Amino acid sequence: MTPLKLYARDAEDMAVISAHLQDAVGxxxxxxxxxxxxxxxxxxxxxxxxxxxxxxxVRSALQINTVRSIQHRKLNMARRDGVVSVLxxxxxxxxxxxxxxxxxxxxxxxxxLEVEACEAILEDISAPWRAQSRPAHTP
Numbered sequence: 720m721t722p723l724k725l726y727a728r729d730a731e732d733m734a735v736i737s738a739h740l741q742d743a744v745g746x747x748x749x750x751x752x753x754x755x756x757x758x759x760x761x762x763x764x765x766x767x768x769x770x771x772x773x774x775x776x777v778r779s780a781l782q783i784n785t786v787r788s789i790q791h792r793k794l795n796m797a798r799r800d801g802v803v804s805v806l807x808x809x810x811x812x813x814x815x816x817x818x819x820x821x822x823x824x825x826x827x828x829x830x831x832l833e834v835e836a837c838e839a840i841l842e843d844i845s846a847p848w849r850a851q852s853r854p855a856h857t858p
Contacts (some may be wrong), residue, residue: 720770722843723779729837733810733820736841740781740805742766742854748799750830752789759783759832761822763805766854767847774853778845781808783820785835794828803828810837 727733743763751760765779795801804825812818816836823829 720767720775720777720847722777723765723769723841724843725841727810727837727839727841730810730812733808733837733839736781736839737808739768739841740765740779740808741768743779743805745803745805746799747794747796747801747803750796752786757784757786757835759786759789759830762844765843766850770847774850775847776850777843777847779841779843782840782842783832783834784838787833787835789833790831792829792831793826794824794830808839810834812837 743765745763749762767775807823820832
């Protein structure tokens with residue numbers, strides 16, 4: 720399996736990253752906002768949707784740049800071992816090129832980032848491993 724490395728510069732690009740991050744899991748302690756560097760980083764165990772035959776996961780890093788501020792809701796940021804499951808990542812342009820980037824998690828959790836521009840990188844940072852199962856969604 721070829722390691723994934725995707726760049727996002729607009730809402731369409733972010734939709735591609737979102738599709739690859741759906742059902743990724745991580746811990747609250749694997750998120751970091753570096754205010755001086757204007758960067759937000761999220762480490763996850765990403766489900767490899769592009770691998771159709773064998774269920775696989777891989778450690779991935781999502782880096783979002785030009786972050787002005789961060790807000791969160793329904794997430795206990797003090798509980799560093801709390802588990803989050805990614806549902807979607809969306810960019811909403813506001814006053815081009817700036818806007819809001821939303822990281823939406825299961826159980827209603829969300830992180831909202833005010834960004835100067837849509838600048839994100841999703842990159843696999845480990846070798847993949849066999850997942851116990853394929854994520855399933857009820858309609």
